Amino acid sequence: MKNIIHLLLLLAVAAGFCACSETSEENTEFENWEARNTTFMLDTLAHAKSAIAAAKSQWGDAWEEHCEWRVFPSFQNTTGGVTTWKDSIAVKVIERGTGSGYPLATDSVRVSYAGRLIPSKSYANGYIFDHTGMGTTIEDIMDKRFEVTTTFLAMGVIEGWSTALFHMRIGDYWRVFIPANMAYGETGSSSGGIPANSTLVFDMRLKAFYRVGTNPPAWN
DSSP states (O other): OHHHHHHHHHHHHHHHHHHHHHHHHHHHTTTTTTHHHHHHHHHHHHHHHHHHHHHHHHHHHGGGGGOOEEEEOTTTTTTOOOOGGGGGGEEEEOOOOOOOSSOOTOOEEEEEEEEOOOSSSSTTTOOOEEESSSOOSHHTTTTTTOOOOOETTTTSSSHHHHHHTTOOOOOOEEEEEEEEGGGGTTTTTTTTTTTTTTOOOEEEEEEEEEEETTTOOOOO
C-alpha cells in the first residue's frame, strides 16, 4: 500500500512539473513583450530616419526616388505638432505604384495584405495573425498571381493603417511598421490573437480606391 501511495505521489509531482514547464514555455513566447516591441519599433524608426537623412543629403528634393524608407506621423496629428515614436509609422517601400492621387478618409479601398507580430520564439518572421487569400507565407499571400483582395472604408481600420493608406498610390506595395499606440494599444485583440502592447507589421498593396457614391466592382 505504501508503495502505491509513493508511486502516486511521484506521478503527481511529475505531472505538476510538466504543467509548470508548459506554462513556462507559453510565457516565454511573449516574455518582456512590451519592452521588446518598444525596442523593435524604435530601432525600425531610427533605421528609417537614418536612411532618409542619407538620401536627402545626397539627392536633395529627389530623395524619395532613391530611398525605400518613409516615416509618417499619425493622420490625427492635424496641427503639425511634435510627434513621438508612439505616433508615427515607418514604411519600407517594396514596390512603387504608378497610380495618381491618394485615398481620402471617405473613400473605400481595395487591398491585399498580411499582418504579423514582431519575431518571437516560435515565429522567426513574426506570427501572421490576419491576411487576405489562402497563402500561409508572406510571399504567397502577396504574390500577384494568387493574391486575393478585400475592400473597406479607409477610415474603418486602425490608426496606423489609415495613416499609411492616405499616402499610398495605386500599385504601391509597402511594409508598414505600426506602434501599439496606433494599433490595439494596451488591450490587444483577443479575436486576432494580438497581445497587448504589440507593434504590428503589415505587408499591404493598394489595388484601387473608390470615391463616395461609387460601388466597387467585383474582383477578378
